[in-house]
Amino acid sequence: MLNPLLAQFVAEARDLLQSANEAVLALEQQPNDGAAIAALFRAVHTLKGNAGLFDFPRLIRVLHTLEDLLETARRGELPLSPTITDAILAALDAVGAVVTGVARSGTEPDLDLEPVVASLTEWARNQCPPASETVIGQDTLRADEHVGPLNIPESVRLAVFREAPDDQPLHWVTYQPPETAFFQGDDPFWIARHSPGLLWGTVHTPNERPLPDLFDPYRCVLRFEMLVAASPADLEDHFQYVRDQVRWTPLNRWALVMPSGIPDAGAVAGPFLVAAREALDRKDLSRLTQLSVERRTQLSEDSWQASVLRWIEAVANSPHPHEEVLANLLESFARGSVFIPTGSPRLDPDVPAGDDGISTAIARDGSPEMGPGPTSRPTAPGEAGQPYASPGWLRVDSVKVDRLVELVGELVVAHNALPYLIQRLEATPDTGRLARAFKSQYDLLHRLTEALQDAVLQLRMTPLATIFQRFPRLVRDLSRRLNKPVDFIVRGEETEIDRHTAEQLAEPLVHLLRNSLDHGIEPPAERRAAGKPERGRLTLTAHKVGDQIVIEVADDGRGIDPQRVRRRALERGLAEAEYLDRLSDHEVLDFIFRPGFSTAEAVTELSGRGVGMDVVRHRVEQVGGQVTLDSTVGAGTRVRLALPVTMVVQHVLAVEAGGQVFGIPLEWVVETVRIAPDRIRVIKRQPTVTLRGRLTPVTALTQALGQESTPLPNAAGEYAVLVVRQGPAQVGFMVDGFRGTMDVIVKPFPQWLSDVAVYDGTAVLGDGTVMLVINPKELMRCLSPSKTG
Amino acid sequence: MPIAFQDRLAVFHEVVEAIDAEPLWAWMVQGPAQVDLRTCTHLHAAVLQVLLAARPGIVAWPDDPELRQWMDWIGIPEADEGGRIRP
Numbered sequence: 001m002l003n004p005l006l007a008q009f010v011a012e013a014r015d016l017l018q019s020a021n022e023a024v025l026a027l028e029q030q031p032n033d034g035a036a037i038a039a040l041f042r043a044v045h046t047l048k049g050n051a052g053l054f055d056f057p058r059l060i061r062v063l064h065t066l067e068d069l070l071e072t073a074r075r076g077e078l079p080l081s082p083t084i085t086d087a088i089l090a091a092l093d094a095v096g097a098v099v100t101g102v103a104r105s106g107t108e109p110d111l112d113l114e115p116v117v118a119s120l121t122e123w124a125r126n127q128c129p130p131a132s133e134t135v136i137g138q139d140t141l142r143a144d145e146h147v148g149p150l151n152i153p154e155s156v157r158l159a160v161f162r163e164a165p166d167d168q169p170l171h172w173v174t175y176q177p178p179e180t181a182f183f184q185g186d187d188p189f190w191i192a193r194h195s196p197g198l199l200w201g202t203v204h205t206p207n208e209r210p211l212p213d214l215f216d217p218y219r220c221v222l223r224f225e226m227l228v229a230a231s232p233a234d235l236e237d238h239f240q241y242v243r244d245q246v247r248w249t250p251l252n253r254w255a256l257v258m259p260s261g262i263p264d265a266g267a268v269a270g271p272f273l274v275a276a277r278e279a280l281d282r283k284d285l286s287r288l289t290q291l292s293v294e295r296r297t298q299l300s301e302d303s304w305q306a307s308v309l310r311w312i313e314a315v316a317n318s319p320h321p322h323e324e325v326l327a328n329l330l331e332s333f334a335r336g337s338v339f340i341p342t343g344s345p346r347l348d349p350d351v352p353a354g355d356d357g358i359s360t361a362i363a364r365d366g367s368p369e370m371g372p373g374p375t376s377r378p379t380a381p382g383e384a385g386q387p388y389a390s391p392g393w394l395r396v397d398s399v400k401v402d403r404l405v406e407l408v409g410e411l412v413v414a415h416n417a418l419p420y421l422i423q424r425l426e427a428t429p430d431t432g433r434l435a436r437a438f439k440s441q442y443d444l445l446h447r448l449t450e451a452l453q454d455a456v457l458q459l460r461m462t463p464l465a466t467i468f469q470r471f472p473r474l475v476r477d478l479s480r481r482l483n484k485p486v487d488f489i490v491r492g493e494e495t496e497i498d499r500h501t502a503e504q505l506a507e508p509l510v511h512l513l514r515n516s517l518d519h520g521i522e523p524p525a526e527r528r529a530a531g532k533p534e535r536g537r538l539t540l541t542a543h544k545v546g547d548q549i550v551i552e553v554a555d556d557g558r559g560i561d562p563q564r565v566r567r568r569a570l571e572r573g574l575a576e577a578e579y580l581d582r583l584s585d586h587e588v589l590d591f592i593f594r595p596g597f598s599t600a601e602a603v604t605e606l607s608g609r610g611v612g613m614d615v616v617r618h619r620v621e622q623v624g625g626q627v628t629l630d631s632t633v634g635a636g637t638r639v640r641l642a643l644p645v646t647m648v649v650q651h652v653l654a655v656e657a658g659g660q661v662f663g664i665p666l667e668w669v670v671e672t673v674r675i676a677p678d679r680i681r682v683i684k685r686q687p688t689v690t691l692r693g694r695l696t697p698v699t700a701l702t703q704a705l706g707q708e709s710t711p712l713p714n715a716a717g718e719y720a721v722l723v724v725r726q727g728p729a730q731v732g733f734m735v736d737g738f739r740g741t742m743d744v745i746v747k748p749f750p751q752w753l754s755d756v757a758v759y760d761g762t763a764v765l766g767d768g769t770v771m772l773v774i775n776p777k778e779l780m781r782c783l784s785p786s787k788t789g
Numbered sequence: 790m791p792i793a794f795q796d797r798l799a800v801f802h803e804v805v806e807a808i809d810a811e812p813l814w815a816w817m818v819q820g821p822a823q824v825d826l827r828t829c830t831h832l833h834a835a836v837l838q839v840l841l842a843a844r845p846g847i848v849a850w851p852d853d854p855e856l857r858q859w860m861d862w863i864g865i866p867e868a869d870e871g872g873r874i875r876p
Contacts, residue, residue, distance in 0.1 A: 182807055186834075189833065190831065218807070221838060
């Protein structure tokens with residue numbers, strides 16, 4: 001099995017290649033599309049950064065050259081003609097081939113990428129395209145083609161395996177006509193239908209359903225895939241007029257041997273296995289077939305085990321039954337998990353297809369081995385017990401999980417409506433018993449809903465290890481480059497968090513770690529002089545606190561000098577001197593997160609990527625979290641990210657004010673108190689109240705929201721005050737009353753209202769009331785800074 | 790005429806050419822549509838992608854075995870609720 005870091009790299013690389021390919025295709029439509037160039041550049045740049053964590057010199061070289069070329073294009077110095085985009089696509093294909101190789105073997109495949117590099121370099125110099133062919137051979141598959149023959153239904157594969165003529169090699173053909181194909185007079189479907197030795201074929205279209213107005217029947221968006229039994233010469237001949245649109249790869253028939261179906265947990269192997277293994281040992285294949293057929297009648301046809309048996313029968317009765325494949329199939333049947341073949345790699349273009357060696361038919365992730373030949377390697381023995389397709393694991397499209405999460409969220413809200421109905425029943429005479437019955441039924445439903453929601457949210461949870469794993473290498477490299485030896489300590493990487501949140505966190509965390517190394521930790525000499533150990537200490541910890549995940553990045557470096565922060569804030573015009581002086585040292589540190597603030601004297605190569613701490617805060621807040629920072633001069637800095645475990649349902653405190661219901665996300669609420677009017681004192685024309693020894697400005701929520709009405713006191717003459725905190729600032733909002741906490745699904749405002757920043761959106765309550773959910777950060781921004789002390 | 794339109798049913802005859810793709814799409818988007826492929830022997834790729842995009846209900850499969858085979862491989866669904874366009 002690939003180590004998780006490499007697996008992550010491969011998965012991300014495939015996504016990035018996909019985005020890059022899409023951007024190139026967009027550029028072909030609109031050569032001057034700045035957004036597409038930027039997207040392409042970003043994808044390549046990120047991919048290069050990711051690849052830098054590993055020892056992939058050739059890959060980096062291609063990406064680096066490509067990045068140079070794109071940089072030129074981005075500056076507008078190189079118009080992207082279709083021939084250049086060809087070179088770019090060829091380079092992306094080459095990168096895809098390397099990634100496929102990495103996915104298979106864990107190491108950089110031995111591909112000659114120099115022609116690709118040369119071609120890109122030529123273009124970057126703004127010269128004529130090199131004459132030589134830059135595509136690295138037809139055996140190179142595009143990233144999206146790695147699925148290959150797995151798409152073929154099992155019945156077809158079985159038939160082909162049994163009946164395909166021996167004298168013609170099998171080929172996997174992909175045919176992607178250009179969008180203009182129809183105007184060139186081609187009928188790609190006719191060409192595909194009449195492929196020589198056609199055994200199977202299908203056509204792919206973009207997944208999204210076209211909008212009636214946007215669909216152009218004459219813009220060809222089809223991609224054909226075919227399985228043929230034909231010689232390369234026949235294929236050359238048939239596709240001669242569309243040669244540049246077609247690729248084919250020799251396919252060994254053993255690559256078709258691939259059971260499919262749903263594992264039947266009840267299918268105990270037992271006596272069948274013993275007898276079958278014995279028959280195989282005696283090379284009594286007809287006995288093996290007979291046993292298999294008998295066993296199969298007891299199984300459901302679409303079960304995994306039945307599929308394995310069908311393959312056993314097919315292989316045993318083929319002209320060249322291969323005992324090793326049979327043994328593997330039996331093993332696979334016994335374990336109820338994916339068939340791990342052994343032996344020599346297959347599909348090497350330089351090995352004649354159709355020979356009866358055994359294919360490494362399935363890589364660990366279930367993809368057939370179809371890559372460039374010389375790099376193929378047999379599946380490492382260590383990979384064997386970790387098949388993705390084993391019954392313990394399901395690979396589910398994340399879109400489906402997201403849909404499920406959304407539905408459960410709606411279910412929670414729908415079930416929240418019931419208490420209102422029960423209340424109404426209770427209030428109606430003579431229905432008390434009915435109300436009680438409803439109540440107990442509701443309690444049951446409530447428990448079930450909660451459990452269901454929890455289970456569904458768990459589906460999307462991923463350990464933080466998936467993002468933490470890349471950091472030790474990053475820290476190591478940086479510490480070497482900066483000549484600052486550090487001990488990097490990671491704790492709590494097993495903590496689970498919503499996958500979306502995890503994805504959003506990677507970049508901010510990289511930035512924080514870089515900052516600590518770059519600006520926090522001192523060079524060894526300076527540390528020695530300060531009486532500290534020469535080796536710095538950088539810790540990354542995660543733990544769960546209530547329903548929050550707290551991630552901390554801490555260093556024992558020089559800390560942040562509040563006086564410098566004050567000076568910088570002043571220089572940058574972020575606040576006035578008088579105000580800055582009033583803030584405590586701790587409070588002033590919060591300026592680091594303001595846009596336009598940077599403590600680094602010079603933008604360094606490491607940290608200065610235009611990503612500041614303001615972006616860190618923004619990212620974290622986007623996923624519903626908060627960032628805080630503590631620093632002691634000479635002792636170090638600690639940045640704390642508090643994140644919700646899941647993102648879907650928001651816990652809000654519902655309050656009433658001015659006859660309306662508002663929701664405030666609970667994570668912002670410090671406390672709710674009732675305050676007699678005589679406790680409110682006016683300081684500098686600002687009504688203020690002392691809460692737990694802390695002066696807290698208070699203001700009516702309706703006023704803060706620009707409404708007229710004033711808060712209503714309760715019978716005892718007290719005002720309900722909601723205390724909200726952001727960073728060091730704390731404000732009390734007077735409301736008419738509290739309606740308790742609840743879980744709601746916040747629906748963002750429609751586009752045309754989206755500049756109403758003070759609200760996050762709306763939520764429909766059980767009784768049909770629409771609640772406006774306040775964005776406390778924006779609300780506090782509306783108040784003048786002097787009120788948020 | 791390779792396509793005969795009968796109310797909401799399009800009957801394909803023999804070879805349906807690229808030129809028919811546009812009127813076919815224009816007709817498909819007007820509402821639920823059904824297609825009869827029985828006597829069709831080939832349809833141009835442009836027409837094929839209209840079928841794939843609009844997903845009309847197929848009320849009769851081609852008699853031509855090869856074309857029928859491709860329809861199976863591609864997984865064109867049988868008529869269900871009469872076919873419809875869901876943009």
